[in-house]
Amino acid sequence: MSPEETRSGTKTLQLVSRSTYVREWILQALFFACAFVFVLAVALIFVFVGWKALPIFTDYSFWKFISGTEWSASSQQFGILPLIVGSLIVTLGALALGTPLAVGTAVFLSDVASPRVRKFVRPAVELLAGIPSVVYGFFGIILLRAVVARFTGTLGFGAFTAWIVLAIMIVPTLAALSEDALLSIPEGIREASYAMGATQWQTIYKVVVPAAKIGIIDAIILGMGRAIGETMAVLMVVGNAPVFPKGIFAPLSTMTSQIVMDMPYAVGLHRTALFAMAAMLFVFSMLLVASVRLLSRLRD
Amino acid sequence: MNRRLTNRIAIGILWGAALLTVAVLGALLLYVFVNGIRVISPAFVFTWPHGVNAEGGIWPTIVATVYVTALAMLISSPVAVLAAVYLAEYAFQGRIVNTIRFAADSLASVPSIVMGLFGFALFVEAMGLGLSMISAALALSLLMLPIIMRATEEAIRAVPKYMRWGAYGLGATKWQVVRRTVLPAAAARIITGIVLAMGRAVGETAVVLYTMGQAVNLPITPADSGRPMTVHLYLLAVEGINLPAAFGTALLLIVMILGFNLSARWILRHNRRV
Numbered sequence: 001m002s003p004e005e006t007r008s009g010t011k012t013l014q015l016v017s018r019s020t021y022v023r024e025w026i027l028q029a030l031f032f033a034c035a036f037v038f039v040l041a042v043a044l045i046f047v048f049v050g051w052k053a054l055p056i057f058t059d060y061s062f063w064k065f066i067s068g069t070e071w072s073a074s075s076q077q078f079g080i081l082p083l084i085v086g087s088l089i090v091t092l093g094a095l096a097l098g099t100p101l102a103v104g105t106a107v108f109l110s111d112v113a114s115p116r117v118r119k120f121v122r123p124a125v126e127l128l129a130g131i132p133s134v135v136y137g138f139f140g141i142i143l144l145r146a147v148v149a150r151f152t153g154t155l156g157f158g159a160f161t162a163w164i165v166l167a168i169m170i171v172p173t174l175a176a177l178s179e180d181a182l183l184s185i186p187e188g189i190r191e192a193s194y195a196m197g198a199t200q201w202q203t204i205y206k207v208v209v210p211a212a213k214i215g216i217i218d219a220i221i222l223g224m225g226r227a228i229g230e231t232m233a234v235l236m237v238v239g240n241a242p243v244f245p246k247g248i249f250a251p252l253s254t255m256t257s258q259i260v261m262d263m264p265y266a267v268g269l270h271r272t273a274l275f276a277m278a279a280m281l282f283v284f285s286m287l288l289v290a291s292v293r294l295l296s297r298l299r300d
Numbered sequence: 301m302n303r304r305l306t307n308r309i310a311i312g313i314l315w316g317a318a319l320l321t322v323a324v325l326g327a328l329l330l331y332v333f334v335n336g337i338r339v340i341s342p343a344f345v346f347t348w349p350h351g352v353n354a355e356g357g358i359w360p361t362i363v364a365t366v367y368v369t370a371l372a373m374l375i376s377s378p379v380a381v382l383a384a385v386y387l388a389e390y391a392f393q394g395r396i397v398n399t400i401r402f403a404a405d406s407l408a409s410v411p412s413i414v415m416g417l418f419g420f421a422l423f424v425e426a427m428g429l430g431l432s433m434i435s436a437a438l439a440l441s442l443l444m445l446p447i448i449m450r451a452t453e454e455a456i457r458a459v460p461k462y463m464r465w466g467a468y469g470l471g472a473t474k475w476q477v478v479r480r481t482v483l484p485a486a487a488a489r490i491i492t493g494i495v496l497a498m499g500r501a502v503g504e505t506a507v508v509l510y511t512m513g514q515a516v517n518l519p520i521t522p523a524d525s526g527r528p529m530t531v532h533l534y535l536l537a538v539e540g541i542n543l544p545a546a547f548g549t550a551l552l553l554i555v556m557i558l559g560f561n562l563s564a565r566w567i568l569r570h571n572r573r574v
Contacts, residue, residue, distance in 0.1 A: 031386035038403040104317025132503025201310035229411025
């Protein structure tokens with residue numbers, strides 16, 4: 001609602017009885033309080049996770065924490081470099097596999113599919129997004145792991161299996177967001193391209209996709225956030241060894257999976273290190289959100 | 301003609317991408333369905349797991365999941381709906397609204413493991429609620445808040461201006477306009493958003509693992525602990541014990557979530573007013 005209308009709304013309020021005026025004011029304050037719950041929640045997460053993670057600076061050393069290469073609870077060594085590398089390997093690989101598939105599906109839905117095909121594919125993609133990560137992990141550990149194990153002669157745990165599971169997981173989210181971006185491109189731009197004699201494919205890759213570029217980048221950033229924070233599905237297929245992996249079929253650990261593995265028995269400094277990883281994941285996810293907002297400001 | 305051939309091939313590849321996406325969904329659902337349907341029986345649904353291999357049914361886990369989801373819905377939907385009312389109807393666009401929106405976006409993208417550890421640190425330990433339904437519901441409601449708020453705000457913004465003008469013209473106050481005109485018109489889409497958020501909550505694992513615990517227990521009061529279906533499935537799958545029960549649990553979980561999502565679509569199709 002525009003400021004003018006609200007201002008005139010305030011003027012009418014002065015014409016009503018005092019009790020009505022007070023009631024309206026109290027309700028507005030209540031609604032504001034509800035909206036403020038969001039800010040409060042984020043602040044609370046920041047403060048509480050940060051507070052539990054703080055001793056990593058005083059009792060350990062932050063530099064040793066992020067650059068150390070040994071993660072071992074028994075010798076009180078909490079270097080998370082192998083875990084960061086593990087998270088990056090898993091996330092980037094999944095994005096590399098998932099992005100072309102997702103953007104392809106999105107372009108198909110927005111530009112190629114007939115309304116009848118669209119009516120079938122679009123709900124399927126949305127339903128795929130609703131399947132919980134533990135089910136993907138289950139699917140990965142029972143079926144994919146066995147297939148990978150047979151072909152490579154390993155146990156089947158490792159980056160490769162995680163890539164496939166995660167790629168399947170992020171495709172629906174990525175595809176839905178990319179499709180929104182593609183659908184927001186005005187029809188006239190496409191028509192102009194066709195009028196110049198361009199084929200459908202030329203229109204797609206020279207006109208439509210470049211016009212929706214920022215929206216698609218947004219989608220990829222959000223997909224990345226989803227992938228790096230993903231816990232259960234990754235945990236079940238990476239093999240959980242906090243070391244630098246010796247190849248894509250060797251076990252590794254990510255930040256999220258290590259938290260779940262260690263949490264049941266972690267005490268003292270060990271638990272602090274787990275909370276410090278959670279704090280880093282939280283800050284990273286907020287940075288991704290901030291960059292998406294910055295991008296959309298650039299677009300406007 | 302080269303141009304036309306390139307076009308053909310490229311469009312073919314796009315078809316391939318879409319088909320692959322749908323095929324993966326089909327394969328996953330089919331695999332879980334074929335393996336899960338064999339173990340699903342009234343006995344599986346309504347009896348307790350027992351013994352080292354978790355033989356028997358999964359009844360307490362179903363109750364825990366439904367319990368915590370309903371509780372989280374009761375906590376989060378009033379707050380989220382009223383927050384959306386504030387953003388869409390009352391707020392001046394400015395720094396405060398920007399901050400609230402940024403907070404909502406951040407909350408929506410918090411990794412679930414972070415939310416789990418946060419819920420553990422705040423609700424379970426600092427507030428002394430212990431591993432319980434209420435701790436889990438509070439943590440889950442934080443995840444549901446942004447989903448419900450976004451749906452509600454979109455619904456409210458879709459209500460045409462002239463409906464508000466009509467109500468103002470009759471002398472209604474702002475709250476009366478919101479309560480009698482805007483919210484009823486947006487109701488179907490708001491409920492859809494709530495149902496979708498519940499579907500999301502049912503599938504959460506990492507959050508409830510640290511706030512509800514994993515003890516097999518039939519929750520009665522909000523202070524009771526329990527083991528939700530997702531955690532049960534995780535433990536069965538990782539320990540490799542009793543795979544048939546794992547498939548059965550996975551199938552029931554998928555059916556529940558599909559049920560939520562499909563009913564959300566149904567509500568929207570049949571009651572939509574804006």
